Amino acid sequence: xEHLLENKFMVKLQDFGQKLGRNKFLSALQxxxxxxxxxxxxxxxxxxxSAAGSESLLNLFSTKSKIYSILYLPxxxxxxxxxxxxxxxxxxxxxxxxxxxxxxxxAVDALVSFLLVSGTLITNxxxxxxxxxxxxxxxxxxxxxxxxxxxxxxxxxxxDKNIRIKMPDVVPPFLQDGFASIxxxxxxxxxxxxxxxxxxxxxxxxxxxxxxxxxxxxxxxxALTSVPGxxxxxxxxxxxxxxxxxxxxxxxxxxxxxxxxxxASNAALHQAGKPLVFYPVVLFGAIxxxxxxxxxxxxxxxxxxxxxxxxxxVSKIAAVPGWFNINxxxxxxxxxxxxxxxxxxxxxxxxxxxFCTYLGYKFGFLQPAWIPITAxxxxxxxxxxxxxxxxxxxxxxxMLIPSAIVWYPFFKIxxxxxxxxxxxxALEEAKYE
Numbered sequence: 001x002e003h004l005l006e007n008k009f010m011v012k013l014q015d016f017g018q019k020l021g022r023n024k025f026l027s028a029l030q031x032x033x034x035x036x037x038x039x040x041x042x043x044x045x046x047x048x049x050s051a052a053g054s055e056s057l058l059n060l061f062s063t064k065s066k067i068y069s070i071l072y073l074p075x076x077x078x079x080x081x082x083x084x085x086x087x088x089x090x091x092x093x094x095x096x097x098x099x100x101x102x103x104x105x106x107a108v109d110a111l112v113s114f115l116l117v118s119g120t121l122i123t124n125x126x127x128x129x130x131x132x133x134x135x136x137x138x139x140x141x142x143x144x145x146x147x148x149x150x151x152x153x154x155x156x157x158x159x160d161k162n163i164r165i166k167m168p169d170v171v172p173p174f175l176q177d178g179f180a181s182i183x184x185x186x187x188x189x190x191x192x193x194x195x196x197x198x199x200x201x202x203x204x205x206x207x208x209x210x211x212x213x214x215x216x217x218x219x220x221x222x223a224l225t226s227v228p229g230x231x232x233x234x235x236x237x238x239x240x241x242x243x244x245x246x247x248x249x250x251x252x253x254x255x256x257x258x259x260x261x262x263x264a265s266n267a268a269l270h271q272a273g274k275p276l277v278f279y280p281v282v283l284f285g286a287i288x289x290x291x292x293x294x295x296x297x298x299x300x301x302x303x304x305x306x307x308x309x310x311x312x313x314v315s316k317i318a319a320v321p322g323w324f325n326i327n328x329x330x331x332x333x334x335x336x337x338x339x340x341x342x343x344x345x346x347x348x349x350x351x352x353x354x355f356c357t358y359l360g361y362k363f364g365f366l367q368p369a370w371i372p373i374t375a376x377x378x379x380x381x382x383x384x385x386x387x388x389x390x391x392x393x394x395x396x397x398x399m400l401i402p403s404a405i406v407w408y409p410f411f412k413i414x415x416x417x418x419x420x421x422x423x424x425x426a427l428e429e430a431k432y433e
Contacts, residue, residue, distance in 0.1 A: 025149060026338050028093035029244070033332040035089050036082070037317070040328045043079030044321040046071055051324075051376040079328065080133060083140040087114045091148045098156055102177040109185045110151040113192045114144050117209040135210035138246040138328075143210045145244055147192065154191070155184040217250055225258060227358065230283040234350045237287055238294055241331070242343040248293045255284045259372075263386070266370035276368045278361050286354040290379065290399045292327025294346040295353055297379075298404035300330050302411050308418035323378050334414075341414045349406035353399050365391055 050071040053060040061067040091110035095103035118135040135143070158164060164180040199212050207215060224233050233251050240247030262279035269276055291297025300322045303315030314333035321329055336342045360366035369386035377385070384393035 024097040025094055028090055028097050029145070029338060030335055031093045032086055032090040033335045033337060035093075036085060036332050037314075037329065039078045039082070039085050040332060041317055041321075043075045043082075044324075044326045044329065046074040047079065047326065047376060048321070048324050050075065076133070080137045082138050082328075083114070083118070083136050083144045084111065086141055087111055087144040087148055090145070091152055094148060094152050095155070098152065100152070100156060100159065102181065105177050105181040106152050106155055109155065109181060109188055110148045112185065113151045113188045114140075114147045116189060116192045117147065117196045118143060120208055135208070139214065139249045140210045142243070142245040143213060150191070151188045154188050155181070158184040158187070214250055225255075225281060227280045227283065230280050231351050231354055234284060234287040234354055235347055238347040238350050241293060242337060242346065244337050248288070251284070255281050259284070259369075263369050263372040266368050270370045276370060278368050282361070282368055283354050283358055286357040286399070287350045288325055288327075289353060289357070289396050290403050291322040292325045292331075294327065294331070294336065295349050295399065295403040296327045296330045296336070296346070297322040298400050299334075299342075299345075299407045299411055301400075302404070302407065303330075303334075306415050308415050309422055310418050311415055324376060325379065326376070339414075341410055341417070345407045345410040349403045352402050352406055356399060356402055357395070360395060366395060367392060 050068055052058055053071065054063045054068055055061075088107045088111050092103045092107040095106035100106055115131075118140045120132040120135075121129055122132045123129045134140075163183055165182055167176045167179050196209055199207060199209050203212060224230070233255070237247030237251045240250060258279070258281040262277075262281055265279075266276045287293055287295070289295060291300065296318075300315045300318045303311040304319065306312045306315065311334065314330060318327070318329035318333060321327070331337065334342055336346050357366070361368070367387045367389050369383075369392075371386045371388070373382045373386040379396040380393040383396055384390065386392070
């Protein structure tokens with residue numbers, strides 16, 4: 001194992017990771033992701049409570065009931081509005097890294113720009129106007145990154161060229177900052193309004209910037225519905241996640257209708273007493289069979305006893321959500337995104353687990369689903385309820401083994417790095433005590 005950890009490829013990989021960490025935008029992005037832990041955890045808690053109490057598990061209340069609506073509301077304004085908080089925190093950190101004078105104003109201006117391109121206004125039959133939140137969640141995150149980068153650089157250009165409304169020195173600093181942000185924000189609004197308008201006009205109002213981006217990505221993916229195609233889609237979804245794009249949400253609209261069709265076809269066969277049919281689309285579930293996309297629960301379980309304080313702390317709060325296949329706490333907390341050491345196993349374990357799952361179907365241990373279950377449930381519960389077979393229920397837990405084998409060497413590399421950093425930080429802190 002030591003030889004594996006210290007070979008040239010791994011050393012170069014660590015060097016590459018350190019270079020990425022020194023990039024001002026990417027370091028701001030990592031800081032922003034880590035800062036989201038409170039928002040993600042609170043959202044995950046209420047997501048679990050609402051799902052567990054509904055008819056999909058404990059049957060304490062209906063998903064159409066007032067209780068469910070109340071319990072689900074915090075999720076809507078935390079995890080389901082995740083891109084808003086990412087944009088604000090990322091812009092603040094990136095502006096700080098660029099030594100901007102008022103990073104809080106950069107955060108506000110970036111948020112305005114992001115809402116302009118992603119927060120489409122909708123009006124219902126009663127004439128009530130609201131904001132379509134579809135792309136304010138994780139689906140709009142990548143567009144949010146682009147908005148932050150452009151918005152902050154517009155403000156930096158204005159600051160470098162002294163393009164601002166100047167106020168006398170006797171004016172309080174917060175008022176000076178407010179007036180100084182008017183022109184940069186105006187330029188950002190004009191730019192993003194123009195981009196948004198061009199996209200809307202060019203598509204006849206069918207798409208905005210984020211939905212157009214998702215559509216373009218989806219075009220080459222629709223044909224990939226064979227067994228090899230599922231491997232490609234799974235790997236592609238994970239790669240997108242590594243670069244901050246919600247890969248799962250991009251692929252799901254393609255595979256979800258096929259999953260429903262497959263379950264409906266098999267339900268008819270089951271009713272007729274005929275053998276069920278294996279459809280390749282069912283393999284897509286293997287990307288998140290053990291702890292969410294990237295099968296991250298083994299990483300969390302290993303992290304519970306980690307020597308790194310950061311890994312241990314993240315793992316403790318990510319363990320229960322991970323059992324429910326909610327892995328945002330570990331994805332953003334470790335972090336996995338823009339972290340090549342953890343991105344490799346994040347992507348690699350998907351084809352490994354998918355291949356094992358394919359063999360499970362091939363040799364008859366697993367049975368295709370014939371009951372559509374779309375609720376958020378703990379590992380094994382959905383697999384059992386969709387097939388009524390214990391073999392399918394325990395498969396989720398069996399897949400912890402191959403996934404853990406893939407995660408382990410990379411986990412040890414990352415742990416070693418963080419332990420060294422934490423020791424160095426502790427020694428530096430001790431000097432000033």
